Amino acid sequence: MLLEGKKGLVLNATNKNSLGWAIAERANQEGAIVGIGAQNERMLAGVEKLIEGREGFETFTIDFSFEEQYGLLAEQVDKKLGKLDFLVHSVGYAPKEALAGRFIDTKLDDFLVAMNASAYSMVRLCKEMEPFLNEDASVITLSYLGSTRAALDYNIMGMCKAALESAVRYLAVDLGDRGIRVNTVSPGPVNTVSGRGVKGLTTKIDHVFDTAPLKRPYAQAEAANATLYLLSDLGKGVSGQVLMVDSGYSIMAL
Numbered sequence: 001m002l003l004e005g006k007k008g009l010v011l012n013a014t015n016k017n018s019l020g021w022a023i024a025e026r027a028n029q030e031g032a033i034v035g036i037g038a039q040n041e042r043m044l045a046g047v048e049k050l051i052e053g054r055e056g057f058e059t060f061t062i063d064f065s066f067e068e069q070y071g072l073l074a075e076q077v078d079k080k081l082g083k084l085d086f087l088v089h090s091v092g093y094a095p096k097e098a099l100a101g102r103f104i105d106t107k108l109d110d111f112l113v114a115m116n117a118s119a120y121s122m123v124r125l126c127k128e129m130e131p132f133l134n135e136d137a138s139v140i141t142l143s144y145l146g147s148t149r150a151a152l153d154y155n156i157m158g159m160c161k162a163a164l165e166s167a168v169r170y171l172a173v174d175l176g177d178r179g180i181r182v183n184t185v186s187p188g189p190v191n192t193v194s195g196r197g198v199k200g201l202t203t204k205i206d207h208v209f210d211t212a213p214l215k216r217p218y219a220q221a222e223a224a225n226a227t228l229y230l231l232s233d234l235g236k237g238v239s240g241q242v243l244m245v246d247s248g249y250s251i252m253a254l
């Protein structure tokens with residue numbers, strides 16, 4: 001098993017469709033003890049149902065909108081898990097009004113909320129978890145092609161993902177002297193709560209399926225498997241990268 005004897009933290013998941021859950025479940029199947037997070041107590045009830053009857057899970061709550069919750073998370077990690085071999089940041093949020101219409105109309109308040117939840121949270125999380133990360137640990141965040149392309153209605157999230165991918169490169173430098181790798185996994189559109197927050201998800205999924213080199217469906221499992229590679233020792237030589245998991249869609253041009 002690829003993660004036998006390893007411990008890690010995956011933040012956050014909402015339900016069985018969450019990429020965070022797919023990654024946590026896959027890591028657990030490969031022998032890891034996994035801390036899985038939810039944004040608040042209400043959402044934690046859903047996550048607790050997912051892990052019911054399974055071994056090797058601990059639960060956490062954190063809402064990245066509240067600075068004081070990072071310290072509380074650290075206390076919980078210290079108590080329940082101790083040192084970590086991997087850390088997965090699987091979080092994105094932008095106010096609904098900033099995810100439709102003209103990007104040029106983005107309001108400062110919405111920009112700040114989205115950036116804080118979706119990009120700065122990765123930096124702040126790494127800072128808080130740094131003392132817990134073992135040498136050679138692996139840190140992953142989730143991004144989307146809208147970081148480098150103008151994706152319809154993705155708007156402010158495109159800027160957030162660009163900032164996130166940039167943060168990954170700087171974090172890879174800061175943490176690299178202890179052998180800690182920091183990478184981004186970038187799936188194509190997948191049917192999740194966040195995915196449905198951007199208009200036209202089904203059309204986008206169909207478009208990728210019609211256009212991408214691999215003419216077969218991809219979803220949570222493919223993203224989780226690619227993440228597993230980077231979390232495991234198989235990915236030991238890789239840092240600061242964006243790994244596209246989109247059936248090859250992002251290489252295409254007309």
Ligand SMILES: NC(=O)c1ccc[n+]([C@@H]2O[C@H](COP(=O)([O-])OP(=O)(O)OC[C@H]3O[C@@H](n4cnc5c(N)ncnc54)[C@H](O)[C@@H]3O)[C@@H](O)[C@H]2O)c1
Nearest residue numbers: 013014018019039063064091092093142189190192194195
């Ligand atoms: N679904 C897609 O099409 C797709 C494609 C590429 C990348 N992603 C990225 O994958 C990651 C996971 O999203 P998902 O698609 O699994 O959706 P999801 O809605 O299942 O998961 C997103 C999680 O982020 C949490 N979250 C939002 N704001 C938060 C905050 N302020 N503090 C703490 N947690 C917060 C939510 O509670 C939820 O658990 C996100 O970064 C998303 O942008 C999704």
